[in-house]
């Protein structure tokens with residue numbers, strides 16, 4: 001007797017069409033409505049709980065019911081990261097054409113880890129690595145990997161550095177890592193994961209522009225050498241998370257080279273600004289790095305799930321990641337030397353190249369450059385306008401994150417700025433996040449999403465203006 005359930009997962013053409021039509025209509029409605037949707041819907045409960053409506057058991061639902069459930073329980077609550085009014089953290093937006101790449105990647109289920117299994121997917125990944133590496137000024141001998149995001153990319157870079165510099169249990173306690181408190185916390189996570197939690201981390205002070213003080217860096221390295229320590233790794237930001245600032249890459253590169261220290265640049269947010277003339281000037285010196293990370297799900301506007309790690313000398317990347325196994329013996333026969341599986345901890349991996357390659361092929365790199373130039377202009381505009389309203393501003397933005405705070409005549413400034421961010425988030429029409437800069441509660445506007453244009457920036461400015469005037473603050 002035919003077991004009906006065994007045919008359930010292989011839909012007929014008619015069934016596929018129905019599922020696709022309904023899903024596409026749902027997606028189209030979401031996109032068409034996006035400008036009317038809130039940027040933030042505060043969850044009703046502040047605690048993580050099990051949503052009974054999402055339970056999996058033997059009960060089934062049809063596609064309409066499922067899409068409705070998704071809309072109410074998943075798409076609506078929380079941050080609307082597709083919205084152009086989202087200027088919190090580091091947004092990207094999530095371009096539509098990436099979804100087409102993800103669709104084909106999922107239905108073809110190409111195995112992107114090994115050349116022999118999918119030479120096309122691997123060649124595509126290698127081409128994306130070449131394109132990104134060339135942007136950063138690496139021209140030959142480099143290697144890289146498409147990762148799930150910046151945290152994983154930082155992890156691979158630091159693992160590679162550790163192997164290249166022979167850091168191990170015998171010398172870890174004398175090993176020194178240099179960074180600043182502006183480094184992203186995924187760096188600390190990576191240090192832990194790769195077993196360097198017992199190394200010495202020197203947090204070098206930042207200057208008034210929130211950039212690593214290179215003089216202090218050099219003095220610290222010299223002192224560490226004098227007392228027999230091993231300066232191993234220096235980490236610079238090329239677009240810090242807090243304020244989008246770029247550390248003095250040229251100077252740090254020279255210091256690192258002089259002392260044979262591995263130089264890592266976290267360009268997760270700032271990297272793709274290399275496509276713009278202004279960004280390229282600001283990022284001068286990036287090519288001196290031994291490793292770089294860049295996140296296409298930030299300044300290349302891809303949906304979440306896309307990071308890139310680049311290593312100047314591929315042999316270090318291979319040394320840190322290549323392992324063999326009997327069951328993989330067939331995979332080695334077709335010259336798979338540059339397969340992603342030997343360049344990262346992942347074996348089976350999402351065919352994530354397609355979501356990046358398809359949009360670049362469809363629109364060309366210059367389209368992305370135009371959008372990034374617009375973000376630089378908008379950040380400049382916001383910086384000067386928010387000052388006019390009466391806010392204090394941080395350093396002139398290197399890229400497209402602006403930090404600012406309001407200092408009321410009376411009362412506690414930290415409390416007042418916390419109030420502003422809460423007011424904005426409770427309203428939800430636009431979203432910004434906050435941070436602490438030099439001990440002060442500070443607001444930040446990250447103008448990165450491809451959907452953020454002047455309308456959204458003006459909306460935020462109006463809202464800020466209204467909040468401070470409704471508080472009866474005399475300017």
Ligand SMILES: Cc1ncc(COP(=O)(O)O)c(C=O)c1O
Nearest residue numbers: 090149150151184186241268269
């Ligand atoms: C500078 C920087 N590095 C690393 C990361 C971590 O990237 P991801 O969130 O993709 O893991 C971020 C995230 O915002 C970042 O801003």
